[in-house]
Amino acid sequence: MSNRADCIDIGSENCPCYLALTGDCLVCSRLQGREDCDCDWKGVCVYNEFIQGNKKVNNPRKDHPVKIVFKKYYLDDLVVLGLLVGKGFAIKAGRPGSYIFLRAGTGESFYAAPLCVMEADIEAGIIAVAIKIISAKTKALAEAEDSLMVRGIYRNGILGIGSLTSMLKTGKKVLIVAKGIGLAPAILAANYLWQKNRVDLVIDTEKISEDLMSDYLHEGEGIIRFLSLNEESHCLDLGDILQKEQYDLVVLLTSDHFLEKIGKIVKERLPNTWLAVSNNFRICCGEGICGSCTTAAAGGEVIRMCKCNTPPDYL
Ligand SMILES: Cc1cc2nc3c(=O)[nH]c(=O)nc-3n(C[C@H](O)[C@H](O)[C@H](O)COP(=O)(O)OP(=O)(O)OC[C@H]3O[C@@H](n4cnc5c(N)ncnc54)[C@H](O)[C@@H]3O)c2cc1C
Ligand code: FES
The missing domain is CATH 2.40.30.10 (Translation factors)
Known part of the structure; x- marks a missing residue:
């Protein structure tokens, strides 16, 4: 297993996890069975935590x-x-x-x-x-x-979340694009980021509930636009908005089809902007065990997308 993929649970109250028990920790080379330590994790040593904790899973999540x-x-x-x-x-x-x-x-x-x-x-x-x-x-x-x-x-509902949570400290410019049920994580993210940043939203017009937005979306600095992402002219408008606003971070919370389509527009118009996207993999255990969320990364290695918070570019 590669060390390139970040584990969303590393250093959290749920680390070490079940993967430590079987020698499959995503990050720790010692827990993977090697003698040397070559991780670049800067937090509390996972291996040490595992040994000190009597080789047990820390705070296993239970129903x-x-x-x-x-x-x-x-x-x-x-x-x-x-x-x-x-x-x-x-x-x-x-x-x-x-x-x-x-x-x-x-x-x-x-x-x-x-x-x-x-x-x-x-x-x-x-x-x-x-x-x-x-x-x-x-x-x-x-x-x-x-x-x-x-x-x-x-924790891994948004891939590339690190760029998003680091925003809380700064006055940055963020665009969140949401379609369908992607509106639910968009609302949590917008309300969180609005505390200290400008956040614009693009919300797809298909089957939205204005009542839901008025009940849950707080107010903050930024513009809310309604576009139909199925229409090419609206996608062109989105491209122009990206170009004009020069966002520091773009968060796409849509189906895979629109992640690909809009992700391309973002990469063309703002190649250096951070991108975070919804985790649309099939997630069944969430613990890196069942294998339903596995995918092959660009380098060919198999990664478990319930645990890896791999930035979208890497995939
Ligand atoms: C991290 C994450 C967050 C999600 N958040 C929400 C949310 O806030 N609100 C919401 O309504 N839905 C959300 N979903 C999707 C939701 O889990 C599925 O729609 C649900 O499991 C469908 O089950 P079903 O039996 O009703 O329909 P099914 O007919 O079984 O599935 C309908 C669609 O959902 C997909 N799906 C089914 N099971 C899963 C699964 N375990 N993981 C991912 N996709 C699945 C199917 O492939 C199909 O495309 C989320 C999925 C993930 C992975
Ligand atoms: S390994 Fe079970 S959902 Fe990722």
Whole structure:
């Protein structure tokens, strides 16, 4: 396994993880079975933590029941659930890119669906998730009335998140482009970044709920534009906006089709701008074990995209 891919959990309360047990840590060459240390991780030594911690997984994430405190339909197939998770969980959930696994308490574990956090109300200890109802897993979630099983927090909902979280310290210019359910992570990211930055939003007009935006999107410095990303003329407009505004960071929260299409426009118009994108890989365990999210990186090595926060360019 390569050291090039950053692990989203490194140095966190969930490190060392299950991959340390099997000699598959993404970062630590010693935990990969080698004698030498060649990682460039600047934080607390993962190997040392593992040995000192009696070779155990640190804080393994477990399913636990949470109360549904509100439920509101915004479209026929779009429902928002409020979950009473407690303050500690809500604090961790407020970081952009956070997601959880959610399933009905009566359902088997394979019903668990990854869902981005849209809002984290730390005072109340409540998080909100927006669910696009499609098939078995999301239908089961939408039917729940009283409680659900939650597992998390997981952190890798946005690839290239490092460029985004470092923005909190600075007065930068950010563009977030969201389409469909990508609006949920876009709302969390915009509200977070608005604390200290200018954030413009481009929101695709197809099947959006204005009520959802007015309920969850805060106010901040920046312009909100509505475009149809399916229309070539609107994509040209987006290119002109990029050129004019010279953003420091562009965050694309769309399907893979639009990541590719708009990613190309961003690279043409702003080749040196940081790019972060939604993690659209099939994510089932979130722990680097099941293999559903694996992909071959540019160098040919297999990487697990639930754990690797690999910048989009590398893929
Ligand atoms: C990090 C992450 C965050 C997500 N956040 C949200 C969110 O905030 N709101 C939301 O409505 N949806 C979100 N999704 C997508 C959501 O998990 C899927 O729509 C859901 O699992 C579909 O299950 P289903 O049984 O209803 O439909 P299915 O018919 O099983 O799937 C519908 C579509 O979702 C894809 N899908 C199914 N299972 C997964 C999976 N485990 N991981 C990724 N894609 C899957 C399928 O390939 C298909 O394209 C997110 C996915 C990921 C990976
Ligand atoms: S989702 Fe299981 S290995 Fe990544």
